[in-house]
Amino acid sequence: TQLLEQSPQFLxxxxxxxxxxxxxxxxxxxxxxxxxxxxGEGPVLLVTVVTGGEVKKLKRxxxxxxxxxxxxxxxxxxxxxxxTGLYLCALKTSGSRLxxxxxTQLTVNP
Amino acid sequence: EAGxxxxxxxxxxxxxxxxxxxxxxxSGHATLYWYQQILGQGPKLLIQFQNNGVVDDSQLPxxxxxxxxxxxxxxxxxxxxxxxxxxxxxLCASSPLRRAGASYEQYFGPGTRLTVT
Numbered sequence: 001t002q003l004l005e006q007s008p009q010f011l012x013x014x015x016x017x018x019x020x021x022x023x024x025x026x027x028x029x030x031x032x033x034x035x036x037x038x039x040g041e042g043p044v045l046l047v048t049v050v051t052g053g054e055v056k057k058l059k060r061x062x063x064x065x066x067x068x069x070x071x072x073x074x075x076x077x078x079x080x081x082x083x084t085g086l087y088l089c090a091l092k093t094s095g096s097r098l099x100x101x102x103x104t105q106l107t108v109n110p
Numbered sequence: 111e112a113g114x115x116x117x118x119x120x121x122x123x124x125x126x127x128x129x130x131x132x133x134x135x136x137s138g139h140a141t142l143y144w145y146q147q148i149l150g151q152g153p154k155l156l157i158q159f160q161n162n163g164v165v166d167d168s169q170l171p172x173x174x175x176x177x178x179x180x181x182x183x184x185x186x187x188x189x190x191x192x193x194x195x196x197x198x199x200x201l202c203a204s205s206p207l208r209r210a211g212a213s214y215e216q217y218f219g220p221g222t223r224l225t226v227t
Contacts, residue, residue, distance in 0.1 A: 040221075041218075041220050041221075042114070042218025043153065043201075043218050045216070048215070088152050092214060096158070096165075096205070097158065098153075098155065098216060099155075103151070103152050
């Protein structure tokens with residue numbers, strides 16, 4: 001059983017469209033991180049959310065932490081080809097260990 | 111500031127051979143991590159060092175995998191003997207010692223893509 005479930009697994013859209021990807025857990029977590037990983041590179045941190053109901057914006061990206069702190073979403077407005085990549089959510093488990101979800105592979109076609 | 115360096119970037123070996131990967135973390139980062147990322151999956155932690163000591167190696171297959179960070183700076187991860195299912199990207203990450211209230215961001219290197227044939 002995965003600690004974190006991400007959906008959809010794959011998403012292919014046209015430039016200019018909006019999209020939302022999801023990260024869900026059966027357990028309450030204290031904080032959650034979103035990373036983006038481009039081909040041939042390591043993941044890069046986008047945001048950390050810590051408060052239930054929290055919303056953070058990073059240019060065209062909007063991150064939301066569910067009120068019950070068991071789910072999170074990432075919404076991208078007017079997607080661009082440069083947004084293409086693997087979007088990973090991760091939570092801190094024991095010590096400083098990060099446990100990652102399986103990721104959503106996003107492709108934005110020009 | 112230089113990022114996390116890893117080498118080689120690609121490696122192809124036959125099963126039962128051995129292989130070693132090298133990682134140089136960001137200068138001053140006390141904590142170093144090795145992750146395995148199988149195609150289509152998220153990274154999975156193999157081992158975590160703080161300085162030259164092992165903090166967490168609970169998910170390291172110790173019958174074939176080993177890692178060291180002798181001087182508390184760079185690190186090597188070794189697989190001996192390799193199996194087909196070890197084909198993956200091996201990512202190294204580092205982070206500074208966490209202060210109260212600070213983020214626990216990890217900085218990742220570009221990874222080594224291993225193919226076992």
